[in-house]
Amino acid sequence: MEEDKLPPLLSGLKKNREAQLGKMPVGYFDNFESELRLNLSESQKADKKIRRLNTNFVMAIAASLLLFIIIGLWFLKGNNPLDYNRMMSLNIDKKLQEIETREVNEYLLAEIDAIETTDLIELAELENVDYISSEKGQIFPSDSLSPPKKETSPNAEIKQTSENPEKEELLDKIADDTNLDDLLLEMDEEDFKALEQALLKSKKKPN
Amino acid sequence: MSEETEHKILSLLSTKDGYERGFSLLVKTYQERLYWHIRGMLGQHDDADEVLQKTFIKVFKGIAGFQGNSKLYTWLYRIATNESLSFLTKKQKNRLESIDESENTVVHTLSADVYVDSSLTDQLLGEAIALLPDKQKQVFLLRYYDELSYQDISEICGTSIGALKASYHHAALKIENYILKKIN
Numbered sequence: 235m236e237e238d239k240l241p242p243l244l245s246g247l248k249k250n251r252e253a254q255l256g257k258m259p260v261g262y263f264d265n266f267e268s269e270l271r272l273n274l275s276e277s278q279k280a281d282k283k284i285r286r287l288n289t290n291f292v293m294a295i296a297a298s299l300l301l302f303i304i305i306g307l308w309f310l311k312g313n314n315p316l317d318y319n320r321m322m323s324l325n326i327d328k329k330l331q332e333i334e335t336r337e338v339n340e341y342l343l344a345e346i347d348a349i350e351t352t353d354l355i356e357l358a359e360l361e362n363v364d365y366i367s368s369e370k371g372q373i374f375p376s377d378s379l380s381p382p383k384k385e386t387s388p389n390a391e392i393k394q395t396s397e398n399p400e401k402e403e404l405l406d407k408i409a410d411d412t413n414l415d416d417l418l419l420e421m422d423e424e425d426f427k428a429l430e431q432a433l434l435k436s437k438k439k440p441n
Numbered sequence: 442m443s444e445e446t447e448h449k450i451l452s453l454l455s456t457k458d459g460y461e462r463g464f465s466l467l468v469k470t471y472q473e474r475l476y477w478h479i480r481g482m483l484g485q486h487d488d489a490d491e492v493l494q495k496t497f498i499k500v501f502k503g504i505a506g507f508q509g510n511s512k513l514y515t516w517l518y519r520i521a522t523n524e525s526l527s528f529l530t531k532k533q534k535n536r537l538e539s540i541d542e543s544e545n546t547v548v549h550t551l552s553a554d555v556y557v558d559s560s561l562t563d564q565l566l567g568e569a570i571a572l573l574p575d576k577q578k579q580v581f582l583l584r585y586y587d588e589l590s591y592q593d594i595s596e597i598c599g600t601s602i603g604a605l606k607a608s609y610h611h612a613a614l615k616i617e618n619y620i621l622k623k624i625n
Binding site for chain 1: 464497499614
């Protein structure tokens, strides 16, 4: 060990712990180890209790937080934020259907001039023919097979000619029947030619 | 405090079968050295007993985590020193008195200690050590009584060797001056 330069008094003094720092009780270390084991065991038990308390404390805080969140959601979303049936009970499909039908009808009315007659016939099979023709005038040719007249009034009635009941029948059939080929086959030669002429004329009409 | 003994203690404590033997060997090897170091820091036997128990409890709770980066005895001394300093801090907080009053209390306590039975010079030396600032006291005790190297003291205190040498020199001068003043 390296030498220190001690002051003269200290360097001449003999080291004597008991005389200088205090006397140690006789037999102090006889039971020291057993006492230490006892204290160590108690300390470890206390540590376990503290760990358990800490765990319980943390769990209590977590549970409180969860409850707070659920209550918060309850107030924000209504009486029962977990009520799936409430959403399921809404009749969405029907409303969508109504919206779609209205939009399709509006589209047809707006675009009826641009749509080709064959397309109109197909559409007529799917849509309400009376409604369309009442809004825009007669779609199918009259007994004279002249081009369809456009009515200015939006609520004009269909001008069915009473002089041609066969045509009326045909119109009804077209409204009811979905197979255009069968309809055309039922027509006689004269009527077919007239229809053809009418169609060609309506195509040539400017928009 | 040979390396062989330390190695034996650590290997015994690491096994289930050897744990009890390791426990006994560690306590018996270091109990007296640690006691005197703590006694020198605190002054009274009862305080030293309490802190020594706490020191060993801390040692056995933490021995599993001892990685061997330092020597075992420097680790033990470090725990003992820290426990002593904590005890002194707590005691000083509870004591509401001036520095002069504090000095008188220390001297009075030391002289009234039933365990003290020594010459005047020895008693004065004890008083002078007790009156040193805690960190200086710590360095003086480790160097003067335990005769540890400055390297080991540096590991225990976490202070540079140069600072330790200066601290020890100042402590020794203070002690000398106190004894001479009292004698004269």
